[in-house]
Amino acid sequence: MPILAALALSVAAKGETVLAYATAGPRATPNAAAPMRFVRVRSDDAACRPNCPEWISAEGKIVTGSADALERTLKAANDRRLPIVINSAGGAVEDAMAMGRLIRAKRLAVVVAHTTLAPCAKGAKTCGEAKGDADSRGAYCASACTLALAGGVERYVSQQGYVGVHQMTEVVKETQVKKIYKVHYLKLAGLKLELSRHLVGEQKTTQVAKRAADDSVDDDVADYFAEMGVTDPVMKLTLTTPSRSIHWLTPDELKLSRLATAWIDRANPILVDGQPSGLAGLAIDAKSASASQFTARTTAPLTISVNGRPARLEASFAFRRGGATVATTLTARDAETGAQLDALRVQDEIGAGAGQVERGAGLDLPGAGAYLILYPQGVELRAGRLTADAPPSVVTSARSFCRLRRGGARAVISFIADGVEPDAPHPAPIVLGLKSGEGTTALLDEACPPRSVAARAADAHRGASDSKSP
Numbered sequence: 015m016p017i018l019a020a021l022a023l024s025v026a027a028k029g030e031t032v033l034a035y036a037t038a039g040p041r042a043t044p045n046a047a048a049p050m051r052f053v054r055v056r057s058d059d060a061a062c063r064p065n066c067p068e069w070i071s072a073e074g075k076i077v078t079g080s081a082d083a084l085e086r087t088l089k090a091a092n093d094r095r096l097p098i099v100i101n102s103a104g105g106a107v108e109d110a111m112a113m114g115r116l117i118r119a120k121r122l123a124v125v126v127a128h129t130t131l132a133p134c135a136k137g138a139k140t141c142g143e144a145k146g147d148a149d150s151r152g153a154y155c156a157s158a159c160t161l162a163l164a165g166g167v168e169r170y171v172s173q174q175g176y177v178g179v180h181q182m183t184e185v186v187k188e189t190q191v192k193k194i195y196k197v198h199y200l201k202l203a204g205l206k207l208e209l210s211r212h213l214v215g216e217q218k219t220t221q222v223a224k225r226a227a228d229d230s231v232d233d234d235v236a237d238y239f240a241e242m243g244v245t246d247p248v249m250k251l252t253l254t255t256p257s258r259s260i261h262w263l264t265p266d267e268l269k270l271s272r273l274a275t276a277w278i279d280r281a282n283p284i285l286v287d288g289q290p291s292g293l294a295g296l297a298i299d300a301k302s303a304s305a306s307q308f309t310a311r312t313t314a315p316l317t318i319s320v321n322g323r324p325a326r327l328e329a330s331f332a333f334r335r336g337g338a339t340v341a342t343t344l345t346a347r348d349a350e351t352g353a354q355l356d357a358l359r360v361q362d363e364i365g366a367g368a369g370q371v372e373r374g375a376g377l378d379l380p381g382a383g384a385y386l387i388l389y390p391q392g393v394e395l396r397a398g399r400l401t402a403d404a405p406p407s408v409v410t411s412a413r414s415f416c417r418l419r420r421g422g423a424r425a426v427i428s429f430i431a432d433g434v435e436p437d438a439p440h441p442a443p444i445v446l447g448l449k450s451g452e453g454t455t456a457l458l459d460e461a462c463p464p465r466s467v468a469a470r471a472a473d474a475h476r477g478a479s480d481s482k483s484p
Contacts, residue, residue, distance in 0.1 A: 040154035050074040052087040058145035061287040065338040071129035076105030081112035097336045101128040104157025114165025124166030128153045164242040172278035180255040192217040290341045292334025312451030314444040324349040333461045340415040342408045416462035
């Protein structure tokens with residue numbers, strides 16, 4: 015009588031809602047009971063085209079094999095650090111912890127939100143790239159899902175969403191096997207003697223029952239939460255909340271336990287209408303100060319004075335988790351005091367319908383403007399004349415920016431001679447070394463993981479080879 019047991023956590027269909035700010039309750043999705051499905055999704059919002067942010071959607075029940083499925087999905091994405099957007103009522107404990115450890119090893123963020131995939135085009139044979147939208151309102155991460163959530167290097171939760179815990183249970187499957195034989199007998203002198211016996215079939219009946227998990231499971235989960243930096247009251251509430259109910263964690267409990275490290279302050283956790291685009295969130299405390307955005311800064315001296323003062327040009331770079339763009343801000347500063355002198359007014363990217371250069375207030379730095387050139391393969395973006403306005407941002411795709419990683423992390427600011435006086439003096443080109451800049455290592459690691467850069471380079475090489483073949 016073999017007994018097959020699988021550890022699992024289940025979420026109650028309805029539980030007492032503790033969150034006063036979200037009275038509608040968790041929004042069940044049609045696929046809530048289906049095995050968890052992982053999909054790489056790109057936003058299709060018109061505000062971010064053609065460089066829209068991406069994420070990994072994780073919807074449904076965590077089952078045996080979910081961790082392996084997540085690993086395959088990440089590998090197919092060239093190990094890009096895309097955020098995991100999860101909406102799940104829980105499931106298998108062992109796989110949930112394996113998912114969390116994989117997420118932590120890959121240094122990914124986890125977001126509690128629901129993903130709605132756009133339908134395929136009418137008449138299309140294949141859907142191609144998955145596109146969709148994310149919504150944190152009514153999204154939930156309950157029971158074993160909290161173990162996957164805990165694995166995130168940053169953990170994003172909306173105050174219009176739900177994170178819940180309760181006691182762990184074991185789902186025990188007891189299978190009884192009844193064997194059917196064909197038997198030949200011989201009756202002799204009132205006796206019935208068996209001559210032969212042949213197995214002709216089996217009948218199996220399986221009973222499924224839930225029971226409280228033993229202490230070893232509780233110990234494993236407690237050790238796992240500690241490993242991930244999640245503290246009480248999460249484990250205490252897990253042990254004391256009956257499995258037939260669920261405790262929805264309050265904002266204070268999420269913050270105190272650090273099961274949440276960033277608040278989602280908008281319905282869509284994916285920022286599409288700002289630069290840089292990507293995951294949006296407010297850090298809960300100083301430990302998560304860089305929850306959403308990575309910034310870097312590097313400077314180089316100008317070879318000509320500004321308003322009679324020695325000056326330096328500062329380039330600041332910004333990237334959001336899961337984003338598809340990097341915003342670069344160029345600022346001229348006093349070389350001695352560090353005070354801002356003036357800024358560059360941005361013009362559109364070269365080759366993309368650039369408009370007229372906007373002139374600023376008449377300052378002492380001659381020339382019509384500047385080019386920001388990202389090497390290798392010379393991606394050029396043009397900026398206007400130095401003005402007294404606020405520093406603008408030059409926006410480029412993360413794909414173009416990531417060429418810096420394999421090209422020596424080198425960018426060049428090349429100044430343009432004035433069209434009216436082409437022989438007028440202007441600063442010599444400035445080489446910006448990103449490797450020596452503040453915060454550049456973390457930004458490049460997040461925007462351009464080494465494996466992802468290598469994969470893109472290989473794709474480019476294969477494309478060039480294909481174009482040369484007859």
